[in-house]
Structures are given as C-alpha cells and as structure tokens.
Amino acid sequence: MGTLVAEICDSGCPLDDSVQRATAAAQASPGFEFELSKFLQTQCMATSVDHPTVFRGLEVLGGMLDETRLVPFMRPFLRSKDSRVASKSVLILGRQSRSLAWMTSIRAESNDRIRANLVESLWSRRGPEVEQVLQGALRDQYHRVVANAVYGLFLMDSDAWIAGLDGLLRSHDPVARRSGIWVIKSIGGTPAVARLKPMIRDPDPSVRSAAFAALVSLREGIERRVASRPDEQARLEAVSEDAVSEAPEPQGAAEAPDPDSPD
Numbered sequence: 001m002g003t004l005v006a007e008i009c010d011s012g013c014p015l016d017d018s019v020q021r022a023t024a025a026a027q028a029s030p031g032f033e034f035e036l037s038k039f040l041q042t043q044c045m046a047t048s049v050d051h052p053t054v055f056r057g058l059e060v061l062g063g064m065l066d067e068t069r070l071v072p073f074m075r076p077f078l079r080s081k082d083s084r085v086a087s088k089s090v091l092i093l094g095r096q097s098r099s100l101a102w103m104t105s106i107r108a109e110s111n112d113r114i115r116a117n118l119v120e121s122l123w124s125r126r127g128p129e130v131e132q133v134l135q136g137a138l139r140d141q142y143h144r145v146v147a148n149a150v151y152g153l154f155l156m157d158s159d160a161w162i163a164g165l166d167g168l169l170r171s172h173d174p175v176a177r178r179s180g181i182w183v184i185k186s187i188g189g190t191p192a193v194a195r196l197k198p199m200i201r202d203p204d205p206s207v208r209s210a211a212f213a214a215l216v217s218l219r220e221g222i223e224r225r226v227a228s229r230p231d232e233q234a235r236l237e238a239v240s241e242d243a244v245s246e247a248p249e250p251q252g253a254a255e256a257p258d259p260d261s262p263d
Contacts, residue, residue, distance in 0.1 A: 005039045008060055011052035018056065019063035026064065036061060037073050044077070044085055055088050062092035070096060087113040094121025116144035123152045131158050138164045143171075147179035151186055169195070174204035181207070185214040192218055 004025060008018045026032040040057040043050055061073055070093060077089040094117070119137045122130050130152075137149035138160070146168060153161035168180030181199060184192045196218075199211035 002035075002039070005036055005057075008036070009039065009053045009057040011056040015056070015059055015063065018060050022060045023064045033061065033065065033069075033073060037076070041076055044080055044082060049082060049085070051084055054085055058085075058088055058092050062096060067093075067096045067098060083111050083113050087111065087117045090114050091117035091121050094118050095124065097121075112142040112144065115140060116142065116148055119145055119148040119152060123148075123155055126156055131156060131160070134158070135160050138167070143168070143173070143176040143179040146176070147183050150180075150183050154183075154187055165195075169199070174202075174207050177202065177204070177207045178210045181210045181214050185217060188218060 004021070007013070008022050008025075010018070022032065022036065036057060040054055040061075043054050043057075058074075058077060062070060065073065074089050074093050077085050078093070080086045080089070115137075119134065122134060134149045134152045134156075135158075137145050138153075140146050140149070146164065150161050150164035150168065153164060165180055165183055168176050168183065171177055171180075177199070181196065184195050193215065196211050196215050200208055200215070202208050202211065
C-alpha cells in the first residue's frame with residue numbers, strides 16, 4: 001500500500017487521476033485515508049520537506065473527502081510549523097468549508113500566507129457573507145491578501161473590486177503596485193490596457209517591468225484570439241503597438257510575484 005500512496009502523491013501525475021485512484025483504493029481498503037494522512041505527516045517531519053508531494057497528497061484528500069470527513073484529517077496540517085503546509089491546508093479546506101464563521105476567524109491568523117490562501121479559497125463562492133469577508137480583506141496589510149480579495153470581488157461582480165484595485169495601484173509600496181498589475185493581467189480585456197499604461201512610467205523599475213510584461217502578455221492573448229475569431233480584430237487594435245512601445249524595456253527587474261501561488 002505504501003507504493004500506491006507514494007504514486008498517488010506524485011505531483012507529476014494529473015490530479016484527477018490521483019483522486020480517482022485514491023477513491024478506488026479507499027473503497028477497496030477501508031482506512032486508506034488514514035494511510036495517506038500518515039504518509040503525509042511523515043513527509044512533513046522530514047528534515048527536508050518534499051512540498052510538491054505533500055501538497056499533492058493534501059489536494060487528493062480534499063478531492064476525495066467531503067467537509068465533515070476532511071476536517072479531522074486536515075487538523076495536523078493546519079497546525080504544522082511549516083507555514084507553506086499550513087497555508088496549503090487552509091486553501092484546500094476553505095474551498096470546501098461551508099462555515100463562513102470558521103473562515104472569518106482564520107482571517108485573524110498572523111501568518112500572511114495563510115490569510116492570502118484563505119481569501120483565494122473564496123474565489124468560487126457567492127453570497128453577501130462571502131462579499132463581506134472579501135471586503136474586509138481589502139484592509140489587510142499584506143499585498144497578496146488584498147490582491148486575492150480584489151480578484152475575488154471581481155469574480156463575483158462586486159463593484160468593490162474597483163476601489164480595491166485603485167488602492168493597490170496608488171500604494172506607496174511597489175510590491176503592492178506589482179500585485180495590482182497581477183490583478184489587471186488576471187482580469188484581462190481591453191480595459192486592462194488603459195489601467196496598465198500609466199504603470200509603465202512608474203518610478204520603480206520592478207513595477208515598470210511588470211507592467212511591460214503584462215502588456216505584452218495581454219497583446220499576445222488577444223492575437224491568439226484574433227487568429228481564431230476575426231471579430232476580435234478591434235480588440236487587438238486597442239492593444240496597439242504604441243501601448244507596448246511606450247514601455248521601457250525590462251532591465252532585469254523581477255516580475256510581479258504571483259499572489260495566487262500557495263508557496
């Protein structure tokens with residue numbers, strides 16, 4: 001069984017396949033979930049934690065168990081001293097949990113990564129309670145939390161995302177401004193270009209570089225759509241060569257960190 005557990009936790013395999021194999025194994029051998037959990041806890045106690053393996057195992061648990069059964073299995077990982085493991089656990093459990101009161105309490109967590117992943121776990125949710133949690137997250141001091149909240153509000157068609165994005169772009173912190181660029185790039189569309197163009201003259205070189213890369217990425221995306229849909233030509237013209245040529249060439253500055261990453 002140990003070999004099967006290791007194979008299921010192989011991050012190189014498709015997640016759906018791993019979940020299906022784990023579900024079948026649990027049906028054939030009751031208690032398989034405990035074996036999987038013990039394997040992951042052993043991995044977490046290693047001197048050098050194999051995070052891809054642990055993350056895949058946690059994702060498999062999240063895919064094969066409902067919330068009631070998942071919570072007990074996730075508790076050891078939620079309490080992990082490894083912040084990456086703990087925050088990944090929050091992300092997985094948050095996607096399934098129906099308890100907004102529980103999720104709201106996690107917002108008081110001191111670990112920035114955990115709060116950011118909690119907010120990300122709400123992206124597929126709808127409802128006034130979810131919107132309230134996301135709007136509260138706009139006041140967080142950590143850029144990833146705010147960026148994830150802005151994107152979540154955009155996904156649920158709440159007008160609050162606009163003010164949240166403006167707050168990121170006008171921040172004195174270049175890291176926050178880069179996170180705002182990530183949001184714009186994630187949202188996409190022609191209006192994104194208008195918001196990006198001022199950022200290519202930002203006083204911080206890393207912000208200028210991130211804006212330039214986002215403009216190029218948006219244009220390439222529209223070009224691909226034009227190739228399959230001629231009616232997209234007008235949108236391509238909106239992302240003109242002038243918009244990209246206005247930007248200074250990147251000078252080795254780091255691109256915006258992806259606030260969506262669990263790492």
